[in-house]
Amino acid sequence: MSKSSTLWSDAIYRLTRNKAAMFGAIILFILILCAALAPWIAPYSYSFQDLELGASPPSAAHILGTDVLGRDLLSRILYGARISLLVGFVATGVALVIGVSWGIIAGYAGGKVDSVMMRIVDVLYGLPFIIFIILLMVIFGRNLWLLFGAIGAVEWLTMARIVRGQVIGLKNQEFVMAAKAMGVSNFSMFRKHLLPNILGPIAVYATLTIPQVMLLEGFLSFLGLGIQPPMSSWGTLIKDGVESMEEYSWLLIYPGLTFTITLFALNFFGDGLRDALDPKTTDN
Amino acid sequence: MISIFIKRLLLAIPVLLAVASLTFFLVKLAPGGPFDADKAVSPQVLKNLNEAYNLNASEWEQYVAYMSGILQGDFGPSFRFPGRSVSEMIATGLPVTFELAFYAILIALLIGVSSGVLAALKRNTYLDFIPMAIAMIGICVPTFLMGPLLVLIFGINLEILPVSGWGQLPGDKILPSITLGFAYAAYIARLSRGGMLEVLNQDFIRTARAKGLTEKNVVIKHAMQGGLIPVVSFLGPAIAGLLAGSFVVETIFQIPGLGRFYVEAAFNRDYTMILGTTIFFSAMIVFFNLLSDLAAMWLNPRSRDNS
Numbered sequence: 001m002s003k004s005s006t007l008w009s010d011a012i013y014r015l016t017r018n019k020a021a022m023f024g025a026i027i028l029f030i031l032i033l034c035a036a037l038a039p040w041i042a043p044y045s046y047s048f049q050d051l052e053l054g055a056s057p058p059s060a061a062h063i064l065g066t067d068v069l070g071r072d073l074l075s076r077i078l079y080g081a082r083i084s085l086l087v088g089f090v091a092t093g094v095a096l097v098i099g100v101s102w103g104i105i106a107g108y109a110g111g112k113v114d115s116v117m118m119r120i121v122d123v124l125y126g127l128p129f130i131i132f133i134i135l136l137m138v139i140f141g142r143n144l145w146l147l148f149g150a151i152g153a154v155e156w157l158t159m160a161r162i163v164r165g166q167v168i169g170l171k172n173q174e175f176v177m178a179a180k181a182m183g184v185s186n187f188s189m190f191r192k193h194l195l196p197n198i199l200g201p202i203a204v205y206a207t208l209t210i211p212q213v214m215l216l217e218g219f220l221s222f223l224g225l226g227i228q229p230p231m232s233s234w235g236t237l238i239k240d241g242v243e244s245m246e247e248y249s250w251l252l253i254y255p256g257l258t259f260t261i262t263l264f265a266l267n268f269f270g271d272g273l274r275d276a277l278d279p280k281t282t283d284n
Numbered sequence: 285m286i287s288i289f290i291k292r293l294l295l296a297i298p299v300l301l302a303v304a305s306l307t308f309f310l311v312k313l314a315p316g317g318p319f320d321a322d323k324a325v326s327p328q329v330l331k332n333l334n335e336a337y338n339l340n341a342s343e344w345e346q347y348v349a350y351m352s353g354i355l356q357g358d359f360g361p362s363f364r365f366p367g368r369s370v371s372e373m374i375a376t377g378l379p380v381t382f383e384l385a386f387y388a389i390l391i392a393l394l395i396g397v398s399s400g401v402l403a404a405l406k407r408n409t410y411l412d413f414i415p416m417a418i419a420m421i422g423i424c425v426p427t428f429l430m431g432p433l434l435v436l437i438f439g440i441n442l443e444i445l446p447v448s449g450w451g452q453l454p455g456d457k458i459l460p461s462i463t464l465g466f467a468y469a470a471y472i473a474r475l476s477r478g479g480m481l482e483v484l485n486q487d488f489i490r491t492a493r494a495k496g497l498t499e500k501n502v503v504i505k506h507a508m509q510g511g512l513i514p515v516v517s518f519l520g521p522a523i524a525g526l527l528a529g530s531f532v533v534e535t536i537f538q539i540p541g542l543g544r545f546y547v548e549a550a551f552n553r554d555y556t557m558i559l560g561t562t563i564f565f566s567a568m569i570v571f572f573n574l575l576s577d578l579a580a581m582w583l584n585p586r587s588r589d590n591s
Contacts, residue, residue: 123299125521126573128565130528131546135307135562138550139314215426222428223531223547235428242432242536246440256429263424 011200014276021272027265035081042075047230055248065250067240073251076232077258083233084259087148088214094152095159095213096206102156103163104190108171118164121157129154130216134225142228151216155209162205166198200277207270211263218259234259289578296570303566304354308347311555337361337556359560364552370560377542380450384460384533384541385526389519391465396472397515401508403473404480415473422470427529431463431536450539460537464529468522472515480511513583520576524569 015021034041043063050070058065064073106117133150140146170176170193179193214234220226221235222242229236234255241252334340337360338349353360359370399415406412425433438459439447446456483489484507492502530543538544542561549557 123295126299126570127303128524128527128562128569130524131562131565134546134550135310135558138553138558139310211424218426219428219528219532223535223550225547225550238429238432242428245432245436249436252429252432252436256425256433259429260425263426264420267420267424 011273011276015272018272018275020268021276024265024268024272027261028269031081031262031265032085034078035085038075038078038082042072042078044072044075046071046076046079046232048072048075055244055251057248057250064254065248067251068244068248073237073254076237077234077255080232080234080237080255081258083227083231084214084217084235084262087144087151087217087227087233088210090148091151091155091213091217092206092209094148095155095209096202098152099156099159100163100195100202102160103165104167104194106160107164107167108186108190108194110168110171114164118161121160125157130219133216133220134223137220137225142225144227144231147217147220147226151213154216155213159202159205159209162201163198166201167194170194170197204270204274204277207266207273211266211270214259214263214266234262288581289574292574292577296574300563300567300570301351304351304563305347307559307562308350309343311559312343312346314553314555337363354563359564360556362554363556364549364554370557373545373557374542374561374564377540377545380539381527381530381534381541381543384450384457384464384530384539385523387457387461388464388526388529389468389522391461392468392472392522393515395465395469397476397512399469400473400476400515401480401503401511403477404484404511405503407481412477416477419470419473422466423474425467427463427467428532428536430466431459431533434459434463435536448536448538450537450541456537460533460539463536464526464533467529468526471518471522475514475518476512479514480507483507483511486510509583513580516583517576517580519579520573523572523576527565527569 015025048071050066053066053070055068055070056062056066062072062074064077066072067076102117102121106114109117133147133154136146136150176189176193179189184193217226217233218235218238221233222239224239227233227236232240237255238252238259241248241255245252338346341349350360357371359374362368362370362373365373399419403412403415435447438445445459446453447459449456450460451457489502489507492506493499497506527543530541531547532543533539534541534544535547545557546561546565548554549561
């Protein structure tokens with residue numbers, strides 16, 4: 001264990017010295033905090049309508065202005081953060097579970113099992129998954145849990161490839177052979193010996209998957225096929241903003257800015273994490 | 285190499301068959317009949333409709349009829365637009381989407397490759413930092429935000445470009461093409477920078493320089509061939525992304541292409557249209573992936589010699 005703790009403390013040291021990554025981490029921390037505390041810190045309820053006020057530009061009462069129904073934009077962005085970040089994390093979690101198990105099994109089993117499993121990944125890679133997500137949303141209704149599952153089911157492929165490559169590298173090392181010789185069961189081999197050694201690449205790739213997932217959710221919500229009202233994510237806020245941008249440009253600009261800054265923060269943090277955990281990997 | 289191509293082509297056939305079958309039965313799983321929407325129709329009309337669309341046959345018979353139709357390029361009639369066939373709608377929308385995607389990829393390649401190669405050659409100078417910072421913006425600003433922002437700036441505030449349409453007003457193709465191409469320009473810039481950096485450090489480049497070739501020749505004839513392989517392999521998967529992007533861009537700019545038809549079909553629950561376009565898109569993407577893998581293989585001398 002002392003070996004792995006040096007790896008991690010080294011990584012944390014490198015990470016804290018990377019300004020862009022730390023900047024990203026701070027923004028993310030603030031965002032997650034805001035999302036978690038939305039009901040307490042939001043100045044208004046996300047559905048509170050002030051029809052007489054209507055759309056108003058940013059003012060003292062409404063810092064980011066209000067939408068056509070007189071709803072406070074800041075509050076809606078804060079509540080939207082809950083959904084957008086939730087989709088980002090949960091769908092990435094789904095992708096993580098599928099991808100890691102698939103990769104570990106394929107890499108550890110090797111031979112025929114490996115080649116069949118990776119062939120499946122290759123084939124799935126070549127298919128237009130975004131279309132299947134839309135298909136699923138159309139057929140089974142636009143349900144939040146289906147959205148999590150569908151996005152997660154699409155994003156696991158790269159994770160499976162990365163994990164498999166790592167496991168193949170580890171498989172022939174002495175500690176794995178020793179554990180095998182001692183009769184360790186497959187399950188505890190995965191859990192106790194393989195998984196802890198590939199946590200680094202998994203963490204890196206998971207961090208970089210979150211922005212992709214959020215983009216996908218935003219894309220679907222923008223088309224009206226993702227999150228449905230009265231719930232709102234940043235994607236639906238941008239969609240609403242586009243509809244009235246000619247007169248009320250702030251309705252597009254602030255949600256768009258929030259979304260972009262979040263994606264920046266996630267990408268910077270992910271890149272920093274990658275550099276910190278594995279200084280050899282280069283940017284592609 | 286030809287044998288690899290044939291092998292991949294043969295693998296593509298069962299994959300596409302599986303996709304077509306899976307989508308067909310998924311669509312059959314959809315709750316509710318296609319005609320019990322807004323206004324109730326009389327039982328007799330419903331019966332006639334079901335007959336016209338071959339819905340009274342068993343699912344298996346429908347499946348066989350549908351699959352043999354596809355093989356002849358017939359995707360059946362549209363549920364929402366009576367009298368129009370899905371194949372017809374694909375044929376109307378496809379040229380528009382292709383043209384849009386073509387301009388977008390052209391813009392992406394021109395901007396992406398030139399700035400990526402330049403950044404690699406001028407590593408760690410402003411000519412490297414500035415394009416790469418812009419590329420990061422291109423990756424983080426989603427198409428569905430970029431499009432409306434460009435419309436807001438150039439269409440509404442500056443009033444120099446049309447805000448929607450395709451081929452009706454002069455210049456109305458500019459904003460959609462830029463919107464769709466921008467993110468890809470960013471990816472391609474990063475890929476070509478990375479690829480070039482890798483190649484520029486290799487021995488054969490040093491040899492080329494040592495024998496006195498001009499820098500221009502070294503870069504264009506020797507370095508770029510290898511350095512741009514990642515870009516070529518990216519182009520196949522990029523087609524899939526361009527397609528998704530076309531859904532957004534065609535919706536924003538009201539372009540009558542296949543992407544907008546698809547989104548509309550999804551809203552109208554036009555099941556036959558969704559089914560047909562899904563299968564068509566899959567076939568197209570499988571084909572383009574094959575093509576770009578092949579091109580990348582051909583460019584890479586190592587894999588060329590192996591076969």
